[in-house]
Amino acid sequence: MEQGEQELRIPRHVAVILDGNGRWAKEHHLPRKLGHKAGCENLEQIVEDAARLGIEYFTIYGFSTENWKRSEEEVGALMQLFRYYIGRLREVAMANDVRVRMIGERSRFDQDLIDGLNMLEDVTKNNRGMTFVLALNYGSRDEITRGMRRLAKDAAAGTLDPEDVTEETIASYLDTAGMPDPDLMIRTSGEQRLSNYLLWQLAYAELYFTDVYWPDFHREDLIAAIRAYNQRDRRFGGR
Ligand code: IPE
Numbered sequence: 753m754e755q756g757e758q759e760l761r762i763p764r765h766v767a768v769i770l771d772g773n774g775r776w777a778k779e780h781h782l783p784r785k786l787g788h789k790a791g792c793e794n795l796e797q798i799v800e801d802a803a804r805l806g807i808e809y810f811t812i813y814g815f816s817t818e819n820w821k822r823s824e825e826e827v828g829a830l831m832q833l834f835r836y837y838i839g840r841l842r843e844v845a846m847a848n849d850v851r852v853r854m855i856g857e858r859s860r861f862d863q864d865l866i867d868g869l870n871m872l873e874d875v876t877k878n879n880r881g882m883t884f885v886l887a888l889n890y891g892s893r894d895e896i897t898r899g900m901r902r903l904a905k906d907a908a909a910g911t912l913d914p915e916d917v918t919e920e921t922i923a924s925y926l927d928t929a930g931m932p933d934p935d936l937m938i939r940t941s942g943e944q945r946l947s948n949y950l951l952w953q954l955a956y957a958e959l960y961f962t963d964v965y966w967p968d969f970h971r972e973d974l975i976a977a978i979r980a981y982n983q984r985d986r987r988f989g990g991r
Pocket residue numbers: 770771772773774775776814815816819830941
């Protein structure tokens with residue numbers, strides 16, 4: 753911990769929309785896929801930083817349900833990177849006692865990738881440090897739709913009484929079942945929108961936007977976001 757960091761109140765759950773890989777690549781006169789590679793390398797580092805800071809849940813938006821509409825070349829390059837970084841993330845997770853959990857609809861990926869994601873969850877499931885949540889082929893509306901389809905089936909089958917449906921019931925049908933809602937949502941690269949991210953779960957989150965492109969978002973930027981959160985949040989007596 754560096755000076756002044758001891759007094760930081762660390763949010764329990766931080767959710768990030770990593771954005772700006774493409775613009776970072778353009779700025780460096782590189783092809784887009786090298787921007788994504790730099791973004792994945794940065795992810796490895798920041799997961800470790802977040803775990804060491806004592807964040808309990810760290811959720812990253814890696815690929816949205818809308819991202820399939822990008823060029824075949826870009827989607828293919830992203831899938832190749834995911835294949836490689838599943839292995840890297842396994843090492844980072846094991847070295848930092850991090851448990852990995854995926855949200856989103858994994859069945860659309862190729863079988864080897866699905867196997868890799870299942871393996872990553874399985875080998876890290878007994879880790880007791882931070883939970884790193886990877887949102888892949890994730891879209892909030894898709895998540896809510898899938899969840900409500902299951903809820904309707906349970907009601908039709910008679911195992912769920914419609915009169916008993918509460919906010920907690922709805923939350924329990926989402927991919928994030930059992931996780932606390934995010935306290936802080938960070939989006940990099942200057943865009944100020946949610947892009948179908950955690951619409952239900954972000955109901956009360958503080959929103960923090962930075963112009964920094966994702967590959968350049970490092971530990972000090974995460975600290976700056978947490979500081980801003982500490983200053984804004986007065987519910988628990990923050991300054
Ligand atoms: C974020 O970077 C990575 C993914 C969405 C997969 P972008 O690829 O969206 O980067 P920009 O927005 O074009 O700069």
